[in-house]
Amino acid sequence: AQSVTQPDIHITVSEGASLELRCNYSYGATPYLFWYVQSPGQGLQLLLKYFSGDTLVQGIKGFEAEFKRSQSSFNLRKPSVHWSDAAEYFCAVATYRNTDKLIFGTGTRLQVFP
Amino acid sequence: DSGVTQTPKHLITATGQRVTLRCSPRSGDLSVYWYQQSLDQGLQFLIQYYNGEERAKGNILERFSAQQFPDLHSELNLSSLELGDSALYFCASSVSDSTDTQYFGPGTRLTVL
Numbered sequence: 001a002q003s004v005t006q007p008d009i010h011i012t013v014s015e016g017a018s019l020e021l022r023c024n025y026s027y028g029a030t031p032y033l034f035w036y037v038q039s040p041g042q043g044l045q046l047l048l049k050y051f052s053g054d055t056l057v058q059g060i061k062g063f064e065a066e067f068k069r070s071q072s073s074f075n076l077r078k079p080s081v082h083w084s085d086a087a088e089y090f091c092a093v094a095t096y097r098n099t100d101k102l103i104f105g106t107g108t109r110l111q112v113f114p
Numbered sequence: 115d116s117g118v119t120q121t122p123k124h125l126i127t128a129t130g131q132r133v134t135l136r137c138s139p140r141s142g143d144l145s146v147y148w149y150q151q152s153l154d155q156g157l158q159f160l161i162q163y164y165n166g167e168e169r170a171k172g173n174i175l176e177r178f179s180a181q182q183f184p185d186l187h188s189e190l191n192l193s194s195l196e197l198g199d200s201a202l203y204f205c206a207s208s209v210s211d212s213t214d215t216q217y218f219g220p221g222t223r224l225t226v227l
Contacts, residue, residue: 036218043116043204044218090157101147101170102206102216104157 002027004093006105014113015083021076021108023091033074034092034102035065044090050074061085086112117141118219120205126225132193135222139186139207145169146188147208147216148180152201163188164210195226 003026013019025031032051036044048059055067065076074091088109092102117140127133139146148160150173159172163182174180177195182188192199202221208214 034215043118043220044206045116046215046217049215101159101162101172102149103159106156 002031002093002095002103004091004103004105006089006091006108008108009106010109010111012111012113013081016080019076019078019081019085019110021089021091021110023074023076023105024072025074025091025093026072027093027095029095030069031093031095033065033067034094035059035063035074035076036090036092036104037061037087038090038107039087047076047089081110081112083112083114086110116217116219118205118207118217120203120219120222122222123220124223124225126227127195128227129195129197131195131226132191133195133224135190135192135203135205135224137188137190137205137207137219139188139205140217143207143209143217144186145208145210145214145216146182146186147206148174148188148190149204149206149218150201151204151221152198155201157204160190192224197226200224200226 005024034049035047047063050067088107090107091105119138121136144165147162151157160174161180162170180190204221205219206216208216
């Protein structure tokens with residue numbers, strides 16, 4: 001069965017520092033990969049997605065992610081974090097074989113210090 | 115704003131009761147998905163409808179049911195509520211039923227007392 005692992009439950013960074021949030025997936029073929037962000041009390045907003053093609057994908061708010069098949073990873077990065085980036089980040093996978101349901105990781109809560 | 119609307123925003127009810135959550139997808143989207151977000155289970159897929167028909171089922175309890183109407187809005191019905199049903203329920207929509215981005219609504223927070 002497909003699964004997603006986000007090994008870091010909570011990450012704290014200083015404003016202006018770089019950020020990398022880890023995501024590993026388990027699936028036999030190439031999955032479709034997503035990163036969503038959830039601000040407190042809000043819904044989920046799509047940051048970026050990977051379906052095929054260039055393995056480095058650019059998203060909104062200055063985020064990017066790189067798909068690495070050999071490591072089954074899809075890590076999210078940002079070169080300089082802003083205080084407004086504090087939120088919970090979810091990695092998700094969809095396989096589109098029998099269904100296009102999203103399977104989510106447990107999320108990583110990002111805290112940003114001024 | 116994703117274009118997906120959900121009502122109500124908050125719902126407080128008692129155990130044993132029944133509630134209905136409503137979702138209106140983005141204009142033009144034919145697929146609607148329901149997800150449950152709780153502290154112990156995380157974000158879990160419940161059920162998907164495409165153009166009025168059930169397309170996929172996830173970890174949805176028998177006490178829960180959903181439907182999608184001809185105008186494409188969807189309702190999630192939760193009955194015989196238990197304390198453990200307290201959660202944030204999200205609706206998402208996408209254009210088709212495969213290989214598509216899902217856009218999420220703001221959610222309905224259900225509290226069962």
